[in-house]
Every structure is written in C-alpha cells, then in structure tokens.
Amino acid sequence: MGFIYAILKRSLKFIIYLTLVLTFIVLIPNLPPYTKFSSIPLAPEQERTGALATNDALNNIQKLYEGKILGPEAFQIWKNELYTSLATGEIVKLSPGGHVTFVTKIGKPCTGLIQEHICGRPLGFYIHEKSGTLYVADAYHGIWKVDLKTDRKQQLVSPNVPIDGRKPQLFNSITLDKNGGVYWTDSSSDYMLKDGVYIGLSDPSGRLFYYNPATKENKVLLDNLWFPNGVALSPDESFVLVVETLKQRLLKYYISGPKKGKSEVFVDGLPGTPDNIRALPDNSGIQIALYSASDENNPIITRNLASLPTLRKLLARLSRLIEIPFEYLNSQFPNPVFEEIVYQIGHIATATPVAPDLTALLISDWNGNIIASFYNTDSNVKHISDAIVFNDKLMLGSPHKQNFVAAVPIPELLKKTYFANELKTEVPKVKDTPVQKPTVPKEIPKHSTTTTTTQKPTTASTSTTTTTTPKPPTTSTTTTTQKPPTTSTTTTTQKPPTTSTTTTTQKPPTTSTTTTTQKPPTTSTTEKPITTTQKPSTKPMPQQKVTPTQKEPEVKQKKTDNIEKPMKSETPPQKQPENKVKESQPNTAKKETGKSSTEKQNSPPVSKPTESKADSGKVNKSDNKPKAENTNKKQDENIPKKEKPVPSTIPIVEEIVSDTAKPNKDKLKVIKKSGPEEIPNPHI
Incomplete structure (x- = not known):
C-alpha cells in the first residue's frame, strides 16, 4: 500500500507543478507569439448525404512524374501545356511524355526545404492567355509579374511594404480580371508559411486584396479571415469568391451592382478544409478542392479548438517557447540540424499528420449549392490542393510531400463541364476538314x-x-x-468540244x-499528229507512249x-517528229500567252504538217538513219484511219528523261588521209 500511495503522491505533485507552469505560460503577458486568442464561431458541417455522400471516385490513382517533382500545389493550362508550382520554389511545365521543364523561380538558390524562406514557395499563379504573362503569388517574396518569353520579372507587391498598417506575411492565391486587376489573398498578417502551424491556433488575420495596375495600389476588400486561400471571379466579374480555409466556407464579395463593396457567405459548413478553387470551363459553377475531408471518426482538429481560445493560446505559446532556443542556436552556430528542428516545429506541414487522410473534390453552382462530390478513400492521395482536367485525366495536386501528380479517370460530371468548352473551341477544326475536301477537286x-x-x-x-x-x-x-x-474527243474537260476542231477554254486548254x-x-x-486536212477527224487517234x-x-x-x-532528247520515243518544231517555240509563245494561242488555233492546219516536216529534219540532224526510218514509218501510221475505241485501261510506259547535252547540228564529217569529207544528210 505504501508503494502505491507514493506513486499517486508523486503523480499528483507532477500534475500540480505542470498545471502551474502551463498556467504561467498562459497568463504571463508578452510571451510569443504576439497575437490574439479568442473564441471563433463556426457553422455546423453539412451532412454527408445526397451530393456530399462518400464515394471512391478518386481512388486507384496513376502516379505521373514520380520522383521528378515535389509538392505540386496549383495547376494552370496555357497553350495546351500543363504548369504547376512546386515546393522547391519553381514553376515548371509538365509534358505528356514525362518531361519536366523549368519555367521560372522567384526565390534564390537554397539547400533544401528547410530554407524554404530563401528558395521561395509559389502557392498560386495565373497565366494571362493573350499576353503570355505569368503572375505569381510567392508565399515569401510577394506578387510578381513574369514574362514567359524573356523571364523578365517585376515585383508588384512587396512583403516589406505595409498595407493599411500591416505587412502581408503569407501570399497565397491570385487571379486576374479582364482589365488586368489582380485579386490576391494574404493568409496571415502574423505568420509566414514556415510558422504556419500558429495560424490555426491564433485569431484570424488574413485579408483579401485588389491590386490596381494603373495606380499600383492595393485595396483591402476583406479582413480578419481565418486563412484565406483560393480566389475566383464570377463569369460576369460581378463578384469574387474567396476561400476561408479554417472556417470551412467560401465568401462572396460584390465588385459591382447594388451590393457593391459588401460581402456574404457563399457556402458554409463544408465537410473539410477547402483549398484552391476555380471556375469550371463551361461557367456552370465552382470546383472546390478539399485539402482534408472530415467524418465522424476523423474530425478537423482546428474545428474542435476554435471554441477553446485558452487551449489554443497554451499550445501556441508552448510550441513557440520550444522553438525559440533552436532559432537562437542556429543564428549563432548555423547548422542543418537546428534548421531542421525549427522547420519541423513551426511549418504548416507539421500539422498534416493530425489531419484526416480523407480528401475530396466538390462541385458547386453559382448559388452555393453543392451538386457533386468526389472522394479519395484509399489514402493514396493524402491531400488535394488543386485539380484540373488535362490529357483526358483528372490531375490532383498536393502541396507537401507528394512527389508525383496523381491522375485518375475523369468523373462523368467533370467530363461534361470541362469538355463542353473544349468541344466549342474544337468545332472550327472539325469543320475545316470537310471544307478542304470539296476544294480539292477545284x-x-x-x-x-x-x-x-x-x-x-x-x-x-x-x-x-x-x-x-x-x-x-x-x-x-x-x-x-x-x-x-474513254471518249474520242475529250476526257478531262467538263464540256467536251463538239466542233471539228477543239476549242480553247480557260480551264481545260485542249488546242x-x-x-x-x-x-x-x-x-x-x-505530241500528237494531225491529218493534213483542214478539219481533223474527231475519231480517236492511235495510242502513243509518252x-x-x-x-x-x-x-x-x-x-x-x-x-x-x-524536247529534242525525247524525239526517238515520239510517234510524230513532225511537231518537234512546235515544241521548240514555247519560250516565244509564253511571251504572247492567250492572244498568240488563239490566233494560231484559228490558222489553217494544212501548212503545219509541211512546216513540221521541214523543221523535223533540222531537229533530227543528230539522229541515226534507223531512227529516221522509224519516224517515217510512224508518219505513215498516223494517217487517219478507222481506229478502235481507246481501251479503258492504258499501260503506262515510264521513260527517264535524257539529260544529255544538246546534239550538234553541224554536218557530219569523215576525216580521211586525203582530207575531211562531208557526208550528205538525206533530210536536208
């Protein structure tokens, strides 16, 4: 009995001393973190029935780009290519073949995630479709404008410049209106991302801003938001939606109209913590990524602590008192071990183990009604920060330790919303193909x-x-x-000639x-021979090999x-050498074009055979005698006779055009001992 009594006595003393210490930590003034702690009211979560019923639509993921990236936070598509922001500080382009291309980096070179405040961490970004300008919200370095062609960077909002008396500490999401104005969120005015765990323990201090590019000034639209996150504009840009992550809701701020400058709750009591949002491509509603989804067995811890300000204050101060000594040691004796301890204590990623593994994607209309939900229940994707349809897959991003892009089949509802807009843009392409086909015959x-x-x-x-x-x-x-x-007069002309001599048309020149x-x-x-009569017969001439x-x-x-x-090199295979002269005149005929052709067509064809015969000898001076005899035989065969109709299929004989030098027209000479003698040419 004495032993048990001693243990109970010591345990009671320990509890009393611990309570005194914790009470001292809570009650003593001016202890870090220097912020407020009060009760935060939250609306009850919506029931998980109907459109919010649990399913496994996002299970069985495919891991893309595994080991090549880390922490893909947000996605954008520009020129049919996928872009994402990484935990290592870069914005990269993801190619379908598995290639990762560096695009830009706002931060400076660093050694790893423990120096995230040096590397930079782009959380949200937006690509202007027409200008190709990239707008980046880097958690540590502010709002930047980057030219994707030249990589020229310009800072629009600095973290060192106070806005309404407070410096922005955690730049999160960003979007643009049609005039180039920038809507962006600052998740906390008290803590940076490396101390993000304290945001869930402290009172809200986040804000929604509007940056005017003309005046280069920032205007506070909403204040005291508990971790404002994603932001999106309505299709008509009459209002802007902003995510309040830790209150599990979306707010609406009116930009124009009767309620201009006022705000209201868009949707509340979401079954999890929303992250990034985006307007659906067909403008039918909003896509909401739930970083963590809760259920009866896995509640959201910040929700349970919202109404307990004293406990939140205790946890925040206790964590901070543990962190301060290591910060001091690292400042005096820089060491990766000290840096790692400081990083693990305060970074927002430290809270991920206590967050539920269930994650989801919600679809809401513009009235705040949830119309569909898609869950991942197999824990292959711990958290979802953003999602987008690309290459017939639904891409899922996660901001922390996920070293891949999760891809799942596209749910049916998202197919309609995403591909409805893509089909509209592809309609001209589909119409172009049939348009080109009818123009081919022309x-x-x-x-x-x-x-x-x-x-x-x-x-x-x-x-x-x-x-x-x-x-x-x-x-x-x-x-x-x-x-x-197969006809005896015309073949390819739409209107075959009916006269004894062929007529010349613009489309089919046949004369x-x-x-x-x-x-x-x-x-x-x-070349084709004609008869010596003035009116050549319309019967088909014998087939020639060309x-x-x-x-x-x-x-x-x-x-x-x-x-x-x-032309002269082709004379042997030709059947009608008489028309060789006619082939030797294209250069002069080209200069006269239409007029010369019509005048010559009307001239009597009787004299043409004689001219062709007279000139054929000159052309064939370099030919051998057997070739001349063959040509004479061909001339005799070309006399118009009753020929058989041309067969439907004609064999094609292909002969390579000769590239030999032009034969000399000089008379042949034989050199003998007695002297050269000229050989008479029978064709002269």
Whole structure:
C-alpha cells in the first residue's frame, strides 16, 4: 500500500507543478507569439448525404512524374501545356511524355526545404492567355509579374511594404480580371508559411486584396479571415469568391451592382478544409478542392479548438517557447540540424499528420449549392490542393510531400463541364476538314497532275493536237489525266468540244501544242499528229507512249525553262517528229500567252504538217538513219484511219528523261588521209 500511495503522491505533485507552469505560460503577458486568442464561431458541417455522400471516385490513382517533382500545389493550362508550382520554389511545365521543364523561380538558390524562406514557395499563379504573362503569388517574396518569353520579372507587391498598417506575411492565391486587376489573398498578417502551424491556433488575420495596375495600389476588400486561400471571379466579374480555409466556407464579395463593396457567405459548413478553387470551363459553377475531408471518426482538429481560445493560446505559446532556443542556436552556430528542428516545429506541414487522410473534390453552382462530390478513400492521395482536367485525366495536386501528380479517370460530371468548352473551341477544326475536301477537286490542277485545267495555263504552240500533261495522252485533240479517258474527243474537260476542231477554254486548254502549267508538280510533253486536212477527224487517234514523270517536279522545271533541249532528247520515243518544231517555240509563245494561242488555233492546219516536216529534219540532224526510218514509218501510221475505241485501261510506259547535252547540228564529217569529207544528210 505504501508503494502505491507514493506513486499517486508523486503523480499528483507532477500534475500540480505542470498545471502551474502551463498556467504561467498562459497568463504571463508578452510571451510569443504576439497575437490574439479568442473564441471563433463556426457553422455546423453539412451532412454527408445526397451530393456530399462518400464515394471512391478518386481512388486507384496513376502516379505521373514520380520522383521528378515535389509538392505540386496549383495547376494552370496555357497553350495546351500543363504548369504547376512546386515546393522547391519553381514553376515548371509538365509534358505528356514525362518531361519536366523549368519555367521560372522567384526565390534564390537554397539547400533544401528547410530554407524554404530563401528558395521561395509559389502557392498560386495565373497565366494571362493573350499576353503570355505569368503572375505569381510567392508565399515569401510577394506578387510578381513574369514574362514567359524573356523571364523578365517585376515585383508588384512587396512583403516589406505595409498595407493599411500591416505587412502581408503569407501570399497565397491570385487571379486576374479582364482589365488586368489582380485579386490576391494574404493568409496571415502574423505568420509566414514556415510558422504556419500558429495560424490555426491564433485569431484570424488574413485579408483579401485588389491590386490596381494603373495606380499600383492595393485595396483591402476583406479582413480578419481565418486563412484565406483560393480566389475566383464570377463569369460576369460581378463578384469574387474567396476561400476561408479554417472556417470551412467560401465568401462572396460584390465588385459591382447594388451590393457593391459588401460581402456574404457563399457556402458554409463544408465537410473539410477547402483549398484552391476555380471556375469550371463551361461557367456552370465552382470546383472546390478539399485539402482534408472530415467524418465522424476523423474530425478537423482546428474545428474542435476554435471554441477553446485558452487551449489554443497554451499550445501556441508552448510550441513557440520550444522553438525559440533552436532559432537562437542556429543564428549563432548555423547548422542543418537546428534548421531542421525549427522547420519541423513551426511549418504548416507539421500539422498534416493530425489531419484526416480523407480528401475530396466538390462541385458547386453559382448559388452555393453543392451538386457533386468526389472522394479519395484509399489514402493514396493524402491531400488535394488543386485539380484540373488535362490529357483526358483528372490531375490532383498536393502541396507537401507528394512527389508525383496523381491522375485518375475523369468523373462523368467533370467530363461534361470541362469538355463542353473544349468541344466549342474544337468545332472550327472539325469543320475545316470537310471544307478542304470539296476544294480539292477545284485545286486539282495546282496540287495534282490529273488534268491540265489550271487557272494560268500558257500555250507554247498552235497545234491542235498536242498538250503537256503529266500522264500519256490517248486522243489526238485533248489532254490526258491520270485516269485515261474513254471518249474520242475529250476526257478531262467538263464540256467536251463538239466542233471539228477543239476549242480553247480557260480551264481545260485542249488546242495548244504544249500547255505548261505553273503549279502542277510533274508534267511531260506529249505530241500528237494531225491529218493534213483542214478539219481533223474527231475519231480517236492511235495510242502513243509518252514519257510520264509523276513524281519528279524537276522534270517540269526543265521542260518549262529549257524546253528545247528536253524536247529534242525525247524525239526517238515520239510517234510524230513532225511537231518537234512546235515544241521548240514555247519560250516565244509564253511571251504572247492567250492572244498568240488563239490566233494560231484559228490558222489553217494544212501548212503545219509541211512546216513540221521541214523543221523535223533540222531537229533530227543528230539522229541515226534507223531512227529516221522509224519516224517515217510512224508518219505513215498516223494517217487517219478507222481506229478502235481507246481501251479503258492504258499501260503506262515510264521513260527517264535524257539529260544529255544538246546534239550538234553541224554536218557530219569523215576525216580521211586525203582530207575531211562531208557526208550528205538525206533530210536536208
């Protein structure tokens, strides 16, 4: 009995002494932290039924960029690329292939998270869509404006300049209106982020500001907010919403209208602590990220302490008294160990172990009614600070020790809200594809070599039988296309000619000897003989084998620029050498274009065969005698006879254009011992 009595006596003494010490800590004046502690009324939480019922919509996450990032706090999409702010002080761009690209950094180089106040910690940021300007709310370094092209930085709001008598200590979220005005939140006027644990123990001191870019002044819109966080504008910018995290509610501040300058509760009693908010892309409502969601078994600790100011004061002073000695030692003897202790005692991340592991994403309309909720119950994501749909995934961010971006399938409701706006922006792209298809046949002369119906054809000679086409022609009066024609008069023209001689139209020029188009990528000159009568028959002429060049744009360039040389090199495979002279005239005909072509078409074709025969000899001076005999035979075969209809399919014989030098027209000479002798040319 004496032993038990001694233990009880000592325990009672310890409790008495501890109570005296704690009472001393609470009652003694001027002990840090130097702030106020009072009872904070909170509205009851909404019941977890209906739209707030628990589900597992955010379970089974996929970890993206794992090990490459740390603490993705907020997200923004610009030019179809995802941006996020990290606990290491950088804003980075996340590529779909798993690449992380550095964008900018507000803070200075540091050794790690224990020097977060040096590194900087961007919590909120906003990218102006048109100008490409990045606005950053760095928790330690203020509001900054960054040019994404040049990385030029400009500070808009400094943490060292008091606003209405108090310096902002924790810059949190940011958004812009259509005039470039900046709405931003300061979560506390008393503590920095590294001492954020004291914010939940002290009275509210956060504020909502508006920065006027014209006057460069800040105006306090709302004061005494308990950790103000995310901020978002209504679609018509008539009011702004701000999150009051520790009171688990959203407030509405009227910017215009009858209630301008007044505020009211937008939604209260949320089942957790809200963090970042964003207007849905279709402007149907607000997306609210719950950093921690509570239930009966996992309450929010700050909610239980809100009505106990004495206990909050005790915990705050006790923590601060433990922290002060290590701060002093670190200032006198800098050491990573001391820095780590100070960081772990005061940083807001220290409170995460006591926060519930349940987290959620809520959807509210513009009247403050919760219409949907999505929960993560498997604890793979401890907390959600922001969420956004990107690349057919719902991306989830967490601000502290999460070293990845969690991706889950998009809930059905979010698909409608996010993709409704994207489909509207993609409609022009969908319409462009069918618009281009009907225009293809109109632009066939420009983009393909099927016909010679181009807008700017140039005629080089006056024969009514030959044209320049990419495919071998099959008739004596019209051009040919990739699909050989089956008619006896015209193939590719919409209105075939009905006269004995082919007429010239703007689209399908069929009466020119060689039509050289400026835009078809591949063409080849083909020549057709005509009869010596004035009115050539409309019956189809025998099929000829031409040198088609389908895929070599250089051939066209050779035939248009230096047409004389390639024409002469192609004479052996041609059936009608009589028209060689006509091919040697495109350079002069190009200068005359339309007028010369029409005049020559109207001229009688009787004299043309004689001219072609007279000139063919000159052209073929360098040819051998067997070739000349072959050409004479071909001339005899070209006399109009009753021919069979052209078959539907015609074999294409491809012959590479000769690049040999132009043959010399001088007479051949034989050098003998007695002296050179000229060999008479039978064609002269």
